Amino acid sequence: MTLNVAIVGSGPSGFYTADALMKNVEDCRVDIIERLPTPFGLIRGGVAPDHAKTKNVTRAYTKTAERPQFAYFGNVEMGRDVSVAELKTMYDAVVLTIGSPLDRPLGIPGEDKIGVFGAAAFVGWYNAHPDFTELNPDLNTGAVAVIGNGNVAIDIARVLVKTPAEMAATDLAAHAGAAIHASPLTDVYMFGRRGPIEAKFTNVELREMGELEIAAPVIDPGQLPDEVTGEFSDRDLRVRERNLESMKSFVGLDDGTKPKRVHFSFYSNPVEILGGDRVEGLRLERTKVEDGRAVGTGETYDIECGLVLPAVGYRGAPMDDLPVDEWAGVITNDDGHVEDNLYVAGWIKRGPTGTIGTNKHDGDHVAKRIIAEITPSDLPGRDGLAALLAERNVRAVSFDDWKKIDAAEIAAAPEGAPRCKFATIAEMLASLD
Ligand SMILES: Cc1cc2nc3c(=O)[nH]c(=O)nc-3n(C[C@H](O)[C@H](O)[C@H](O)COP(=O)(O)OP(=O)(O)OC[C@H]3O[C@@H](n4cnc5c(N)ncnc54)[C@H](O)[C@@H]3O)c2cc1C
Incomplete structure (x- = not known):
């Protein structure tokens, strides 16, 4: 049978x-x-x-x-x-x-403003997924906030700052290429609630951020520990050590010769999306990591941005x-x-x-x-x-x-x-x- x-x-x-x-x-x-x-x-x-x-x-x-x-x-x-x-x-x-x-929501005030797009939608848009062809994100902005410290966040940041020449041999959706490459965008902020050691990037993806034609990674050396400490499997430890090494090599790369920047901002928890109907900025609370978890410090700061792209899971x-x-x-x-x-x-x-x-x-x-x-x-x-x-x-x-x-x-x-x-x-x- x-x-x-x-x-x-x-x-x-x-x-x-x-x-x-x-x-x-x-x-x-x-x-x-x-x-x-x-x-x-x-x-x-x-x-x-x-x-x-x-x-x-x-x-x-x-x-x-x-x-x-x-x-x-x-x-x-x-x-x-x-x-x-x-x-x-x-x-x-x-x-x-x-x-x-489906995107996991951030669960913070302002998430319904125009200019907030979850990674599933935004990635779908630049990959020509028919569900998101009409997304039409308004990229007429100088700064974008990507929330999350995994490979999806890094993919989004990279696609936003690569040049038309860097994207020529790709299958980027035509509508997305037109919008991204006409955008005045200069700064992409990537926010992680926890620190560089907890970030979930794989090393190949992370290293690529130091090799972009017109975009430099920006990283605060004060947020980078001397070495990886904590309980990890051998494999995890190796990935984290390699990532830390890559991040250290990023320090100083932003020497003003490249017109775009990707900011790695750790210990930052988004608490509110700011603006009227449209996104105008993002408020973040500084955190510290205790027992592997992000704990709020009560201190907040704001950045200006025209788009907020949460990449915090599906x-x-x-x-x-x-x-x-x-x-x-x-x-x-x-x-x-x-x-x-x-x-x-x-x-x-x-x-x-x-x-x-x-x-x-x-x-x-x-x-x-x-x-x-x-x-x-x-x-x-x-x-x-x-x-x-x-x-x-x-x-x-x-x-x-x-x-x-x-x-x-x-x-x-x-x-x-x-x-x-x-x-x-x-x-x-x-x-x-
Ligand atoms: C942005 C992004 C980038 C990634 N990049 C990498 C990478 O570089 N390397 C890597 O190893 N992994 C990567 N991954 C992870 C990898 O894509 C996943 O592990 C994998 O695709 C999961 O496979 P899946 O078959 O479970 O789901 P999916 O790949 O999501 O496939 C599900 C399929 O089901 C279809 N479907 C859904 N509902 C219905 C329905 N009701 N009726 C009929 N069909 C339906 C969908 O259209 C879809 O085709 C990435 C993931 C994301 C989100």
């Missing part, structure tokens, strides 16, 4: 799950259902446009998609076009790999009455199992942590569980889904269709760039007609 599995979401965890199932079950059919016509989740819509090598992982996902047991149903949204309950009755097992698309979106762990921002699960024949993997299972490769472990694990726990039956699977979508007039995009969209984007690439991304679903579908 054939094992029929539906996977909802075509990011890394979806593709790793599909791959593990098809490699281990000879008689299976695995279908990925994705709300966008384009596959690959945050590899396309999150990973920085100037980090092309990171995106090469999609070649492996394409190989997975080319297996004969596989089908792709792009432009099909669970919750809109088909429900979880329907999928559960059509397939032997259903795996949700829908990621964590959470899952509520979905079809599924049980949600609000605090962790995930679908409540027991090591990947939700209920009946329903499973989860990736960010919606464990929260927004780890690297792309971390999702491979999740995919392998959930595939193993399905193989051990599910007995194939004679459910309609792919044919049932195709019939339901046809009945509902849903235009599903196949993987071959995606290859046509891909080819059209590559053909439209400006000189030196890998592609020119379509920024709306209508354009993507039109390229197929």
